[in-house]
C-alpha cells in the first residue's frame with residue numbers, strides 16, 4: 001500500500017524538490033547581486049563636504065592650467081577627461097606626492113588640507129603638459 005502511494009507520487013515529489021532548488025538558487029543570486037550594488041554605492045566619491053575644482057583634461061592641455069585652492073578648506077580636484085583622444089593618461093606631481101590615473105571621466109584627487117601656502121606643479125607624467133595649483 002505504502003509503496004503504491006510512493007510510486008504514484010514520486011514524480012511530483014521530484015518536481016517539488018526541483019522547484020525548491022531553483023528558488024533557493026534564485027534567492028542566492030539576487031542576494032549576491034544586491035550586495036554588489038551596495039558595494040558600488042559605497043565606492044562612489046564622497047563630494048558632499050568638499051569644495052570641487054574641475055580641471056578639464058583635453059588633447060594636450062589642462063583647462064584651466066592654473067587653479068587656486070583655499071588653505072584649510074577640504075578640496076577635491078576633478079581631473080575631468082574630456083576626450084579619449086588624449087595622450088594624457090595620468091596626472092603626476094612630485095610637489096604634491098600625487099599620482100592620479102585617469103581611469104574614468106571624473107578622476108578625483110583630494111588635496112591635503114595641511115598643504116602650506118604656495119604654488120605646486122603637476123604634469124601629464126611625461127613632463128610635456130603642465131599645470132599649477134596654488135594654495136592661498
Ligand SMILES: [Cu+2]
Pocket residue numbers: 087088124125126127128129
Ligand atoms: Cu604627456
